[in-house]
Amino acid sequence: MRIDSIRLCNFRQHQDTFIEFPKAQEFDIHIMVGRNGSGKTNLLSAINWCFYGKETSVSEESEKLPLVNVISLKEANDKTRLDVAVIIIVSNEDGEKIEFKRSQKFFAEHRTAKPIPGDQEFIVTAFIRGHNDQVLKGERATQKVRNFVPERIREFFFFDGERLDTYFMNATGTKIRQAVKDISQLDLLETLERRLDEIHREMRRASSDHNPKIKELNDKIIMREQIIEALQAGIRKSNSQIENAEEQLEVLEKKLRDMPDVAVLENEREKRVQQKKNKEALRDNKIIEKHNILIEYARLLFLRKAIDSSLDLIRGKRETKELPPPIDTKLLQDIINEQICYICGRPLDEECKNYVCNLGENIKQTSFIGQQLMVIENPLHRLRDKSGEFDKKNSEITIVIAEYEQEITAHEKRINAIDQELASFSLEEVRSLQKQRKDFETIRNQQREKLGGQKRDLQSAILGKEDLEKKHKLELDKQEKEKKRVQAISFCKRAHDIVVSTNASIMEQIRSKIEERTKEFFFDLVWKKETFKNVTIDKQFKLHLVDRFEFECLGSISAAERELMALSFTLALHLVSGFDSPLVVDTPLSRVSDDNRANFARVLKDVSRQKQIILLFTFDEYSDEVQSHLETISASRLGLEVLPGERITKIGDICNA
Amino acid sequence: MPEKPDRLYIDQSDVQRFDDLEKNVRMFEKRQKKELFLTAMAIGWKNEARIPMGKRQEFVRMEYLRPEDEALIYAVAISAESVDVLADPLKVMQIAEEYAHGGIPLLIAKINQPGSFEKNFEKELLDNFNELF
Numbered sequence: 169m170r171i172d173s174i175r176l177c178n179f180r181q182h183q184d185t186f187i188e189f190p191k192a193q194e195f196d197i198h199i200m201v202g203r204n205g206s207g208k209t210n211l212l213s214a215i216n217w218c219f220y221g222k223e224t225s226v227s228e229e230s231e232k233l234p235l236v237n238v239i240s241l242k243e244a245n246d247k248t249r250l251d252v253a254v255i256i257i258v259s260n261e262d263g264e265k266i267e268f269k270r271s272q273k274f275f276a277e278h279r280t281a282k283p284i285p286g287d288q289e290f291i292v293t294a295f296i297r298g299h300n301d302q303v304l305k306g307e308r309a310t311q312k313v314r315n316f317v318p319e320r321i322r323e324f325f326f327f328d329g330e331r332l333d334t335y336f337m338n339a340t341g342t343k344i345r346q347a348v349k350d351i352s353q354l355d356l357l358e359t360l361e362r363r364l365d366e367i368h369r370e371m372r373r374a375s376s377d378h379n380p381k382i383k384e385l386n387d388k389i390i391m392r393e394q395i396i397e398a399l400q401a402g403i404r405k406s407n408s409q410i411e412n413a414e415e416q417l418e419v420l421e422k423k424l425r426d427m428p429d430v431a432v433l434e435n436e437r438e439k440r441v442q443q444k445k446n447k448e449a450l451r452d453n454k455i456i457e458k459h460n461i462l463i464e465y466a467r468l469l470f471l472r473k474a475i476d477s478s479l480d481l482i483r484g485k486r487e488t489k490e491l492p493p494p495i496d497t498k499l500l501q502d503i504i505n506e507q508i509c510y511i512c513g514r515p516l517d518e519e520c521k522n523y524v525c526n527l528g529e530n531i532k533q534t535s536f537i538g539q540q541l542m543v544i545e546n547p548l549h550r551l552r553d554k555s556g557e558f559d560k561k562n563s564e565i566t567i568v569i570a571e572y573e574q575e576i577t578a579h580e581k582r583i584n585a586i587d588q589e590l591a592s593f594s595l596e597e598v599r600s601l602q603k604q605r606k607d608f609e610t611i612r613n614q615q616r617e618k619l620g621g622q623k624r625d626l627q628s629a630i631l632g633k634e635d636l637e638k639k640h641k642l643e644l645d646k647q648e649k650e651k652k653r654v655q656a657i658s659f660c661k662r663a664h665d666i667v668v669s670t671n672a673s674i675m676e677q678i679r680s681k682i683e684e685r686t687k688e689f690f691f692d693l694v695w696k697k698e699t700f701k702n703v704t705i706d707k708q709f710k711l712h713l714v715d716r717f718e719f720e721c722l723g724s725i726s727a728a729e730r731e732l733m734a735l736s737f738t739l740a741l742h743l744v745s746g747f748d749s750p751l752v753v754d755t756p757l758s759r760v761s762d763d764n765r766a767n768f769a770r771v772l773k774d775v776s777r778q779k780q781i782i783l784l785f786t787f788d789e790y791s792d793e794v795q796s797h798l799e800t801i802s803a804s805r806l807g808l809e810v811l812p813g814e815r816i817t818k819i820g821d822i823c824n825a
Numbered sequence: 826m827p828e829k830p831d832r833l834y835i836d837q838s839d840v841q842r843f844d845d846l847e848k849n850v851r852m853f854e855k856r857q858k859k860e861l862f863l864t865a866m867a868i869g870w871k872n873e874a875r876i877p878m879g880k881r882q883e884f885v886r887m888e889y890l891r892p893e894d895e896a897l898i899y900a901v902a903i904s905a906e907s908v909d910v911l912a913d914p915l916k917v918m919q920i921a922e923e924y925a926h927g928g929i930p931l932l933i934a935k936i937n938q939p940g941s942f943e944k945n946f947e948k949e950l951l952d953n954f955n956e957l958f
Contacts, residue, residue, distance in 0.1 A: 547896035
């Protein structure tokens with residue numbers, strides 16, 4: 169099915185717009201380009217309004233305006249009736265056409281007053297070759313829409329690129345699973361499943377009318393079925409709560425993505441402040457040490473010449489024998505007293521004794537000045553030697569202090585950065601969101617635990633029921649007259665089981681194919697091919713993106729990548745389901761970067777071989793790369809131009825738009 | 826044998842200066858009085874600022890001086906006069922006190938110079954070191 173044309177009369181800024189989508193030989197792709205506010209989104213809105221009686225993607229500004237074109241409204245005389253209408257003609261491969269027309273009357277009481285809307289009218293006309301035209305209204309008209317694109321899944325067909333970023337936030341596993349069922353038209357099998365189950369139960373109940381034992385078994389089976397139903401309802405409830413929690417968690421994660429983790433930051437800040445204090449204390453100790461060095465060495469360096477001249481004087485006096493050699497007088501006295509050489513350990517001979525005694529006598533007879541010089545000699549030597557160490561000691565301590573300073577500065581910088589980060593957000597809000605996240609995580613985890621128990625109970629209940637059914641069958645088999653009924657019950661049961669497994673098998677096949685195609689499309693679209701490793705869709709139809717480090721990363725990829733993933737999934741869904749209705753996308757590349765745009769254009773070009781695609785671009789989106797892929801192959805290229813006054817859109821050539 | 830004096834004195838007019846030094850200059854906070862005295866004396870000697878004392882005020886008891894501290898005082902006295910000055914310990918101490926009296930205003934002037942005193946002081950010591958070695 170494809171859209172042949174759209175006519176809009178007095179619909180918002182489309183006073184009288186007619187757009188034709190001619191079918192080309194190879195690619196059924198149609199380009200419409202217009203600047204912001206030129207009426208692209210209102211075109212998407214008109215399609216939704218025509219099919220479903222309500223708009224989508226209406227901007228706040230448009231919401232304030234009436235549906236009816238305001239210029240027509242101004243031009244209208246008082247009490248004039250204005251008609252708003254959208255007519256969409258679609259056709260199938262056999263060339264049969266269907267016209268969908270929705271109209272609504274508006275009564276303009278006064279040109280300044282808001283027009284009063286009348287009732288909507290929806291008429292579908294089917295033009296079938298060889299038959300009279302069929303005019304349908306009410307439920308029959310709605311059924312035709314359902315055959316084209318059911319309302320429940322319209323967001324997979326007519327959608328706004330700007331909202332693709334939040335696609336997976338709104339599309340939980342259950343919703344996607346339901347959409348897959350709807351798109352794949354598996355509802356017939358489900359209806360069959362339910363009906364067979366009802367017949368099976370009814371037959372089993374009837375079989376127990378005349379046999380108390382069979383009745384007892386049947387009652388037990390019914391009781392077991394009630395338990396199973398209750399457990400299934402519980403599982404659905406738990407699943408729903410888990411999904412709801414995950415949905416909320418995704419919303420919260422999105423909000424928190426750009427917000428700081430207050431608890432972690434505050435904790436880090438506190439640690440940093442303490443570490444900074446510790447480093448400051450250590451630095452201050454080192455500064456005191458440095459002051460000690462400066463003060464001590466100041467006198468050594470300033471007085472170095474005085475020290476040197478005193479030592480030179482002492483050396484001179486010793487050379488002229490005015491001073492005895494530098495000897496420890498106490499040691500000398502001990503040697504004299506003990507008469508033993510403290511160096512070699514032998515007793516002193518006469519010559520040595522005389523020498524040591526003379527030396528001692530010399531020292532005793534040294535003048536007071538000489539003695540003073542001898543007292544200061546050693547300390548002055550030590551001071552002179554020490555003064556040469558200043559450079560080394562000073563640089564060592566200076567380096568240590570500088571290292572501490574660096575560490576302190578690094579802590580300060582980080583503390584300031586944390587302060588700034590925290591200051592730019594409302595901490596209360598962040599804390600509240602984090603608390604909510606924690607609460608939802610708790611709910612999800614509790615429900616997951618509960619779900620595990622429920623599943624075990626269900627399994628056991630099913631086994632119990634199967635056991636009872638076998639017993640029930642054995643009892644029935646004993647009764648010759650119930651033979652036919654037994655056969656019928658067995659048939660119903662087998663048929664039911666086959667339908668259930670067929671349904672599951674089809675869903676599994678669809679899931680597997682959608683997974684495969686989504687992966688193909690995504691890796692074809694995304695330019696960072698090395699970053700991502702795999703795309704999977706689990707049994708619950710929840711999409712997962714795995715990076716090269718095997719981490720789940722759907723929640724942390726960029727808005728553009730999320731949009732590409734949503735598009736990949738949608739395209740896969742379309743192709744796998746075989747649902748051939750067109751794809752209409754408003755601003756498809758709004759969040760897609762240049763690198764991905766060319767890929768995007770190439771992929772859509774390929775898809776348009778099998779499916780009609782209508783793309784509503786802004787000029788910015790319709791870049792050279794996109795043009796190079798789509799310009800020559802597109803079946804139609806139109807421009808949306810806003811006439812002066814900005815209230816009427818005109819369709820024309822792209823160059824004039 | 827001449828008797829050694831039991832304490833060092835500063836000029837009465839320097840009492841406030843030493844007091845301020847200890848209270849207001851970070852590098853000299855909680856310093857022993859002998860350290861302040863020896864620093865002032867070294868700066869005075871280095872700058873040949875030996876100024877006779879006026880009214881004297883007790884400042885440091887000699888028992889707090891280490892042999893190295895006393896050796897410095899003696900070296901200053903020898904280089905200021907001659908080795909004979911050692912015969913008069915009172916004179917030795919007097920010479921040291923006169924250099925401290927001449928050095929303290931110079932130290933205060935250094936502190937009041939623009940920029941960081943600590944950095945300037947460190948630089949002066951490094952220059953001195955490089956000159957000597």
